[in-house]
Amino acid sequence: MVAAINQFFCFHRKNLLMNLVMRNFKIKYRGSVLGYLWTLVIPLSQVVVFYFVYQVVLKIPIPNYLAFIVTGIMPWVFFASTVNESLESLVAGQNLLSHVPMPIQVFPAATVLTNFFNLLLAFPIIFGVLLWSGITPSFTMILAVPYLVGLFLFTYCLSFILACLFVLFRDVKYIFSIFLNLWMYATPVLYTIDLVPDKFRWIFFVNPLTGFFVGFRDALINQRPTDPSLIISFVAWTAGLFLIANFVRSHLSAKLVERL
């Protein structure tokens, strides 16, 4: 089991993984003036739009809506853009994968790590907004850390599985981009679950990411314990995806490389 985890997270090829992450960082904004700031500007522009639509125009009854939306959009953009970027990572790495023996999961892993560092770098902004909204920092906020770890794992496992599927069916990309759009609105990113009519609530309990967003905000904004059933759902989904992803890695990697 330890060996499997080691391989799944590419600990045995740390040097390679770190070099790929550094490559991603170096090339992402090379030749652009604002450079790294774009990583912040893009989600922040969405924050402004959603704040205007939901708070100013529709007057959604959620207190501290700016803090609410920043703690929603930042992780969501991490999740969505990571899965999108990872999807094609195996096909893009084809030239290397079919010539040099290397773990295939290293490509999605590098993408997830790069974007996760970006998310962490956005935390000063998130905390700034929290303070500005009058939320007093407390030790409960530390609970955000396990949620972030969970989101990292969930995103990595899903990215890897979809990247493998993309090798076999190029449709995955289009299907997933539609699904991702629906998924965002079926997740409490922009509103709370209690605003949802009872007959639709089941969607939110099935949705693995509900647990993350509710719990993450309970830790940072509301500073109160989270409904355990949501946490269990998030953990169970992540564990399930991990088992699938690890099975794919250990049993199907070689077959996938031949299909590239």
Place this chain on the structure above:
Amino acid sequence: MSLPVVELKNVNKRFSYTPNRPESAKELAISLLNGKYFKLKRETKVVLDDVSFSINKGEVVAIMGRNGAGKSTMLRILAGIYQPDSGEVVVRERVAPMVALGAGFHNDLSGYENIFLNGSIMGIPRAELKALANDIIEFSELGNHIHYPVKNYSSGMTLRLGFSVAAFVDAPIMVLDEILTVGDEGFQRKCLKKISELFQSGRTVILVTHDPNLAKSFCNRCIVLESGKVVYDGAPDRGARMYSEMFV
């Protein structure tokens, strides 16, 4: 007598391929509807057919054969990239693939940055790369260009850098896939010199080549593949002759 470092026993490898296989959901739906899907036939191509041989430590083995004879597939099986369908592959020491020169290069990174990226892809530890970086740069003769992005290199320069990184990979078993010489005549000579040093260093070398003279002058053994079968395994001059006669 120690055990051979590489052993292949009755290795078979087939690739199956379905011509006109639908690759998207739309194509799948259409081919299901008009019934073509059920008439698709899987075609299998035997790439390696009952291949057996073993290589001892320190041997320099040339693999020869027509394009499509299965040489590259065999190297990939040796390197652990492909799994054989049946048969046994035993590799007792670390294999370094010297293949696909510059495949890991990123155009937007400088040559220097690419040395570290490519080196890590080949599995060279970072500390070792740092120690080797100057030698690699010097060997590549790129001089100041090493700090320019690779996209500004000529194709010859990119290959030179690729060869230079590959040439400094160190492992007990080296696998070379038709990458022996690149660049202009001066650099080609340098490549040959580097490779002949490698051949004389006591490492096990397995190389794919189409150059009969190279096989004769550097190798002490030659394996000729034809349609996935080993048709010759022995002295390089006879093997090289056999290879040349295939095209008469």
